[in-house]
Amino acid sequence: MSFRTTPSVDYVEDVSPGSGALPPRAWYASSDARSLSLNGSWRFRLSATAGAEDDSFAEEGYDAGNWADVTVPGHWVLQGDGAFGSPIYTNHLYPFPVDPPYVPTENPTGDHLRVFDLPSDWPSDGAAVLRFDGVESCARVWLNGTELGEFKGSRLPHEFAVGELLKPGSNVLAVRVHQWSAGSYLEDQDQWWLPGIFRDVTLLHRPAGSVADFFVHASYDHTTGEGTLRVDSDVDGRVLVPALDIDVATGEPVTVAVRPWTAETPKLYDGVLATDGERVPLRIGFRTVVLEDGLVKVNGTAVLFKGVNRHEWHPERGRALDLETMREDVLLMKRHNLNAVRTSHYPPHPAFLDLCDEYGLWVIDECDLETHGFTEQDWRDNPVDDDRWTPALLDRAARMVERDKNHPSIVFWSLGNEAGTGRGLTAMAEWIHDRDPERLVHYEGDWNCRDTDVYSRMYASHDEVEKIGQQLDGGTRKRRELPFIQCEYAHAMGNGPGGLADYQELFEKYDRLQGGFIWEWIDHGVKHAELGYAYGGDFGEELHDGNFVCDGLVFPDRTPSPGLIEYKKVIEPVHIEGDGANGIVHVTNKQDFADLSALAFEWSCQVDGETVESGSLSVPALAPGESAEVKLPEPPVDGRGGERQWTVRALLADDTSWAAKGHVVAWGQFAVGARPLPSFPATDRPVPDEGRITLGPAAFDARSGALLSIGGVEVGATPRLDVWRAPTDNDDGAEWQTDTRYGMLWRTLGLHRMRHRLVSVEAGDDALTVRTRVAPAAREVGLDTVYRWTSDGERLRLSVSVTPEGDWTVPLPRLGVRFGLPEADRVEWFGGGPGEAYPDSKAASMVGRWQSTVDRLQTPYVRPQENGARADVRWVELGGLRVEGDPEFWFTARRWTTEQLDAARHRTDLAAGDTVWVNLDHGLHGIGSQSCGPGPLPQYFLNAEPVEFSFVFSTTR
Structure with a gap:
């Protein structure tokens, strides 16, 4: 009898x-x-456990x-249409028992094989390096039957001499790739758990005398x-920058007149690092980052960060991004006035940082570290405060800094995210400060700023942010003397975020407040044949956090959401306001x-x-x-006596690398005079x-x-009071919120199931009055x-008066009327547009004449919810009706009821009905x-x- 020996997997x-890996x-x-790129098709075998198969496959x-x-x-x-398992989404809970460093025996393990031919002209001197840019979460590697080693650190590069x-x-x-490992305890980021070789695999020839490692130091003196x-290099060579007439030895400093690099003016100088065996292209940006006068300054100027947190995501490929997808992200950011990105919560693909250098974005480069799940046990056994884990933490810090140190766009190194506090983080900060004193160190969890150069917080309220700006936030003296940023704020989940303009007003009011980073860039919806986009729980996960993974400023297909349009307006680099009357x-x-020389203005x-x-x-x-x-100029002479306004736009004067000439950068609107309100005498009675009441052009049910x-x-359905929204x-809100969660309170109160009691129908001399209690x-x-209905024979006016009864302890979701039309498709309105807006997210709503279809009025949030309202509407035409408001109103129109919208969990749950439901809302x-x-x-x-509010109805047919 023979027994099969289970291979050792202790390294997991x-x-x-x-x-076995080379130094970073x-x-x-x-x-x-x-x-030689080794990307492409690999042979693959999946096992349920780490030691299910021996090593013979290598x-x-x-x-x-x-x-x-x-x-x-x-x-x-x-891949594999579900044959290889499914994604798992958790926000912070580990999807395995918290028993560090151990992981479950049930540990999906993928064996990958790639047979490749070495090109016939591959140099024969024997020196080569095999590089993995990203593998989740633990990998063991063999080449031609010889084991090279194993590594952890999913979003970090690892190289082997081969x-x-x-x-x-x-x-x-x-x-051999294991889904779970000790490293998984350090990678509890709010994202999908997705095992695999998800970044490039490359074979690199290393000629004799080639460049090993180098560090570009390019400072700028703004005075x-x-x-x-100065370019420090492990291998001696020369540095050439033709545009600056630089030709110096490595390690030798040289000072010349230059144009500096900033996110607004990303000037890069092309250079070369030449050694005996290799020439390496350099893209050099001169800039100096300091902490001075309690502010983060670049080139002597305090910077206001208008940023976003960016997870890497593609709805079909997950975190396996190609260059064009990364470029699309950067171009979208630039076109929407963003100037900064935090690489939450790991270093991105290095090509993304090249794009930030090229197009101009300030970067907080964040280490591949988060231990958020330990908060469930009050941070007991947290690896960042356990000396046994410190070598792994330092390795992760070093692999980030060494890989990315030559990017001028990076102004902060971030120790990681939501990992508590501890000695390991202090060791990381000390190492980074020593290795690169020319940048600053960030970490949000260090509220006492022991290890960091900036006071950073998440989701501080407007009131608290103002107190911080006034230095009334308490804390240590060191903290009060440091600048403040919100590394995460304004959670862009579903409809929202609201309150952006109010935050920006504070950032611009107080010098200490140096801006923030919206959470986050993209919805992490997984493309799904039946659901449209799937989110947490759609793959049968034991633990999941639902659609909390869909909280971005762009939808999974990278279509900008209303939140991104709003953010673009709020952070405009040019402020335009006016006195229309004068x-x-x-x-x-x-x-x-x-300066503004790159912009042209038009009125x-x-x-x-x-x-x-x-x-x-x-x-100027x-x-x-x-x-x-x-x-x-003088207002144009026009015979119409309608509402007049000016609109002024700032546009790109010429093509740039990120947008074409004429791209709108900023705009402002201001009225010339007051809007004339709709009114007419009530002449009809x-x-x-026979069971009906006729009033002007309208017919009513008499009962x-x-x-x-x-x-x-x-x-199809009479206008009646509506207070509910999906x-x-x-x-x-979130389950941990201590503030009032009104969605839950609205349901508790029963606002989603209001009842209407008819009190009376009164046909008077000049009005039909219907009294109800809702x-x-x-x-x-x-x-x-x-x-109260009145008419002049052609038009119909509805005046609605609402008087609350009882003790209303919660606000209303909405207040207006809802009615149904059997036919409606094309919609035209005069008011805010072209997209949706709500009371605290309407900065980007531009008053004008807009057209749409009912279907295009909808905002396709991954989880359906209230959406599509247009603000400040003077009148709207749809389904043969024209509705004017006194005062201006909000309107929505959709082919399903609010109740159906509320019940839907995915877009595919919504089916168009025979009625178009219209809401005309006073508030x-x-x-x-x-x-x-x-x-x-x-x-x-x-x-x-x-x-009290009113609407005037007329027909357009």
């Missing part, structure tokens, strides 16, 4: 970072040394003919306009470094939302921080006739007072509601960002109080 649960170094592409000649195929870079759980193992012709690369360049425009350059004049005249506007090339008043038709337009993610079951609170409750951050500010509450 070893707290060390691994063995700068990531670069050589000009002349050969490289031997030469192994027959893997019955194995499956996977694509590298890639995650195996996103020159002596390479053979002419066919070579066999074998990689002299000179830059100092024809004066106030223009302020809110940039930190660039237009609108009457009732239609442009009647436009032209160019001469604005204002320096940063400067303002000017510019005179507008209600006429009862209920329900509106049946206006002119030839049938009304709660947004931000309405519902209230939730089981509660004594209610809303006395009176509908809406604010949005806030309470899915993780604070709720709406009090000024955006829709409190229950007496109110």
